[in-house]
Amino acid sequence: MEFIQNSVLPHFNYWVYVILMMIGLYAMITKKNLVKKLIGMTIFQTAIILFYVSIGVKTGSTIPILEHHAEEHGEAVTDTGGHHEEAPGEHESHDSIHAVDPDHFANPLPHVLMLTAIVVGVSTLGVALAISQSIYKDFGTLEEHEILEKIKQGGPGIDV
Amino acid sequence: MIVSFDLVILVFLIITAAISLRVRDLLSAAMILGVYSFLICLLWAEMGAVDVAFTEAAVGAGVSTVFMIATIYHTRRRSSD
Amino acid sequence: MKWLGLIATAFTGILLLSATPYFPSFGDPNSPANAGVNGGVSVSQYYITETYTDTKVPNIVTAVLADYRGYDTMFETVVIFAAGVAIFAILRSFGGTTIPSHPTAIDTSVEGDHQRIIIGMTCKLIIPVIQLFALYVVAHGHHSPGGGFQGGVILGASFILMALAKELDTALARFSEKRYLALACVGIFIYSGFGLLCVALERNFLDYGILHRLMPATDEIMARSHSMLGVEVGVAFTVTAIMFAIYANLSSKGRLEQGF
Numbered sequence: 080m081e082f083i084q085n086s087v088l089p090h091f092n093y094w095v096y097v098i099l100m101m102i103g104l105y106a107m108i109t110k111k112n113l114v115k116k117l118i119g120m121t122i123f124q125t126a127i128i129l130f131y132v133s134i135g136v137k138t139g140s141t142i143p144i145l146e147h148h149a150e151e152h153g154e155a156v157t158d159t160g161g162h163h164e165e166a167p168g169e170h171e172s173h174d175s176i177h178a179v180d181p182d183h184f185a186n187p188l189p190h191v192l193m194l195t196a197i198v199v200g201v202s203t204l205g206v207a208l209a210i211s212q213s214i215y216k217d218f219g220t221l222e223e224h225e226i227l228e229k230i231k232q233g234g235p236g237i238d239v
Numbered sequence: 240m241i242v243s244f245d246l247v248i249l250v251f252l253i254i255t256a257a258i259s260l261r262v263r264d265l266l267s268a269a270m271i272l273g274v275y276s277f278l279i280c281l282l283w284a285e286m287g288a289v290d291v292a293f294t295e296a297a298v299g300a301g302v303s304t305v306f307m308i309a310t311i312y313h314t315r316r317r318s319s320d
Numbered sequence: 321m322k323w324l325g326l327i328a329t330a331f332t333g334i335l336l337l338s339a340t341p342y343f344p345s346f347g348d349p350n351s352p353a354n355a356g357v358n359g360g361v362s363v364s365q366y367y368i369t370e371t372y373t374d375t376k377v378p379n380i381v382t383a384v385l386a387d388y389r390g391y392d393t394m395f396e397t398v399v400i401f402a403a404g405v406a407i408f409a410i411l412r413s414f415g416g417t418t419i420p421s422h423p424t425a426i427d428t429s430v431e432g433d434h435q436r437i438i439i440g441m442t443c444k445l446i447i448p449v450i451q452l453f454a455l456y457v458v459a460h461g462h463h464s465p466g467g468g469f470q471g472g473v474i475l476g477a478s479f480i481l482m483a484l485a486k487e488l489d490t491a492l493a494r495f496s497e498k499r500y501l502a503l504a505c506v507g508i509f510i511y512s513g514f515g516l517l518c519v520a521l522e523r524n525f526l527d528y529g530i531l532h533r534l535m536p537a538t539d540e541i542m543a544r545s546h547s548m549l550g551v552e553v554g555v556a557f558t559v560t561a562i563m564f565a566i567y568a569n570l571s572s573k574g575r576l577e578q579g580f
Contacts, residue, residue: 086341089345089346090340090341090343090345090346091245091246091249091346092245092249092346093340093343093346094337094340095249095252095253097333097336097337097340098253098333099252099253099256100332100333100336101329101330101332101333102253102256102257102260103256104328104329104332105325105326105329106260108321108324108325108328108329109321109322109325109326110260110318110320111318111319111320112265112318112319112320114265114268114269114307114310114311114314114318115260115265115268115318115320117307118259118260118268118269118272118307119260121272121299121303122256122259122260122272122275125275125276125279125299128291129279129282132283132286132288132291133286133346134351134353134354135286135288135353135354135364136286136287136346136347137347137348137349137354138347138348138349139349140287140349141287142287142288142289142465143287143368143379143380143381144289144378144379144380144381144463144464144465145371145372145378145379145380146378179368179369179372181354181355181364181365181368181369182349184368184380185286185287185288186353186354186364187364187367187368187380187381187384188353188363188364188367188384189288189353190288190290190291190381191290191381191384191385191389193288193291194290194291194294194381194385194467194469195385195392195393195396195469197291197294197295197298197299198294198298198396198400198469198473198559199396199399199400199403200298201298201299201302201303201306201473201563202399202400202403202404202562202563202566203403204303204306205306205403205407205566205570206403206406206407206410208306208307208309208310208570209406209407209410209411209566209569209570209574210410211310211314212310212313212314212411212570212573212574213410213411215313215314215315216573220315221314221315221318222318222319289465290379290381290382290465290466290467290470292465293457293465293466293470294469294470294473297470297473297474297477298473301473301477302473302476302477302480302563302567305477305480305484305567306566306567306570309567309570309571310570312571313570313571313573
């Protein structure tokens with residue numbers, strides 16, 4: 080019980096990311112169907128993204144978007160002048176820089192890295208699905224063992 | 240960040256991931272993967288990563304499921320394992 | 321094979337699980353990633369405190385994506401473009417087989433007719449709204465969650481919806497192969513063009529501040545904000561085009577004819 084309290088609960092996200100990663104890795108190694116392998120790859124990918132996003136979480140923080148016209152929230156205010164003073168070319172007064180407390184906003188860096196990773200992930204998933212379609216066109220199956228057998232027999236599309 | 244919400248979604252994530260790999264019908268597997276993506280999108284919204292959640296909702300739950308179904312339509316729907 | 325896979329997975333899992341207790345606890349504001357090591361300022365803290373003074377963009381994620389780490393994002397966009405080109409190379413086939421391998425699944429009965437009408441009308445109503453929302457997401461990415469990647473995916477999804485609900489040809493008539501390939505290239509050109517413009521004005525690549533010389537009534541800070549919008553539009557173009565290209569090729573086995 081003490082182990083769960085001290086070791087599992089504060090790191091529950093990390094435990095789950097390891098479990099999801101194991102599920103994905105196991106599927107990629109042992110599943111015979113190529114689409115199943117790709118599903119495993121997607122799960123693996125989201126597990127890594129979950130890990131990165133979990134690193135950036137701060138207790139009691141909000142989303143990484145600043146309030147730029149809010150005067151009533153104390154520390155979270157960045158634009159202390161209000162927008163009636165905003166003329167083009169006018170910089171913020173120097174003391175307003177220190178009005179933003181980094182502990183009040185979630186860490187934006189993992190979000191940036193993972194945002195692009197998701198979109199790149201779906202385009203690589205598209206490439207993988209295209210390759211599986213062209214494998215299906217050549218071999219008539221998506222099962223790994225059947226494809227290997229057909230390659231051994233010198234199946235279609237093999238140049239070796 | 241609400242811890243109980245977090246725990247419930249994480250448990251459901253593992254369940255949906257396992258089901259989508261157990262199911263032999265690939266169309267169902269793709270749909271359950273969409274559910275998985277939607278759950279993980281909820282989880283990220285809850286962790287404060289709104290941009291990531293938005294992307295995942297558009298990409299993971301929407302477009303990638305469509306890509307998978309388009310491929311399954313042109314190949315075989317049953318999987319051997 | 322199954323046992324070998326299980327052993328490899330278990331080994332990796334145990335290795336990672338044995339490392340997790342040494343991680344900072346979940347949600348710790350003072351972890352090295354959030355607060356830096358040994359009292360130093362971490363880069364994410366700098367982003368949070370200085371973004372608004374540097375760029376006047378309230379959404380820190382967009383600012384870091386398009387400005388501070390603009391070089392990274394540019395090549396992420398190139399990766400997406402490369403994926404589109406790869407799919408073109410793998411699947412696209414010209415001419416030849418005009419006989420579809422599957423019989424066309426169009427239901428010609430009365431019920432099928434009714435279903436087509438319902439789906440067609442719904443899509444006719446909903447697609448303009450989706451496209452408008454996508455443009456909003458791109459343009460308002462500075463102030464709310466969103467940006468080029470999300471808006472591009474949503475805009476691409478609206479074309480995919482058109483192809484799903486009607487025929488692939490209907491969507492291709494509006495967004496033909498020539499157009500989407502051109503749009504993908506234009507997106508990359510816009511992004512790298514902003515970078516090269518900065519070089520032409522004797523600054524570093526993608527250092528947008530100098531572009532205030534070309535924009536009337538802006539200072540360096542607002543020039544960064546406006547250039548970010550331009551860059552996001554470039555990203556949105558490429559992502560839109562490639563998402564639709566991937567769907568069009570996957571759903572018709574690269575023939576770009578009647579798929580479903």
